[in-house]
Amino acid sequence: METNNITVGLPRAMLYYRYRILWGVFFQELGVKTVVSGPTDRDILEQGSALAIDEACLSLKIYLGHVHALLGQCDYILLPRVSNFGHHRNMCTRFEAMPDLTKNVFRDTQQKFLTCNIDVLAGEDEEDAFLSLGRQLGFGPKAAKRAYKLAKKADQAQHKARVQKQEELSRREGLKILLAGHSYVVEDPYIGKVVTDYLKAAGVTPLRADLVEREHALKRSRELSPTCKWEISREILGGIDLRKGQVDGIILIGAFPCGPDAMVNELITRRVRGVPILNLVLDSQTGTAGVETRLESFIDIIRLKEGML
Ligand code: SF4
Secondary structure: OOOOOOEEEEOOOOOHHHHHHHHHHHHHHHOOEEEEOOOOOHHHHHHHHHHOOOOOOHHHHHHHHHHHHHOOOOOEEEEEEEEEOOOOOEOOHHHHHHHHHHHHHOOOOOOEEEEEEEEHHHOEOHHHHHHHHHHHOOOOHHHHHHHHHHHHHHHHHHHHHHHHHHHHHHOOOOOEEEEEOOHHHHOOOOOHHHHHHHHHHOOOEEEEOOOOOHHHHHHHHHHHOOOOOEHHHHHHHHHHHHHHHHOOEEEEEEEOOOHHHHHHHHHHHHHOOOOOEEEEEEOOOOOHHHHHHHHHHHHHHHHHHOOOO
């Protein structure tokens, strides 16, 4: 594969956890180098918190910290805008505002940004967005389309393998707890991964509500809410409906303050019956000890209920 001298920076936050294969393979096929910011740590969170307005959610603060970590490390930093995937398939408004907001925060730097737009209701789909990325980097539609097709195939294969792994885990013996949250919260090493690691150390198998076949989950989400309009929340709702009979408890894991989660989690606690639910809202002040204490008592409650204590 020929390479050119362009390097694109990918902030390891937000949509990175959904699109890392798609972006990675796309740029690789075009011969564009990528650099990913390091795992979230206290410095990244503090830097992002200092740059964000107080009302911003924890995920956005972390995102800005990652963009800051990439300044000067690459020619462009990728800032995608994702508005919707169609009717009743919206993303949270933070994803709509992402490029404008981030460019404004870093307006006094020399950093260049690369943006694209997914807004199916306005006639711009995912493939259009990738062709636009290619065009901005000087690649014709044929090369960009080829790279996108290969990237999409790799992305679908990886998602299928992850769903398959969840199927295997769901058949394990012992306690199983479903983690229901956005992938950028659940997988972030500084916030959500603390929860996964604690469960594993306690002998509990964590499952993921978001690692399900997406189209199927979107259809199943209607069982819990026919009107929810947020794409990722609907996938999670569908994932809960699909997995609730296979687990001993559900942890709703979110980043403070999250508008979609506030509404959807309320709905879940009212509509999902017969499974203990813990609502864990993480914020920048959350200490690991506080989270661990809540997880410990939740696991004890489940074990007590199931006669295991
Ligand atoms: S869905 Fe919630 S956590 Fe995610 S970006 Fe929007 S407000 Fe933040």
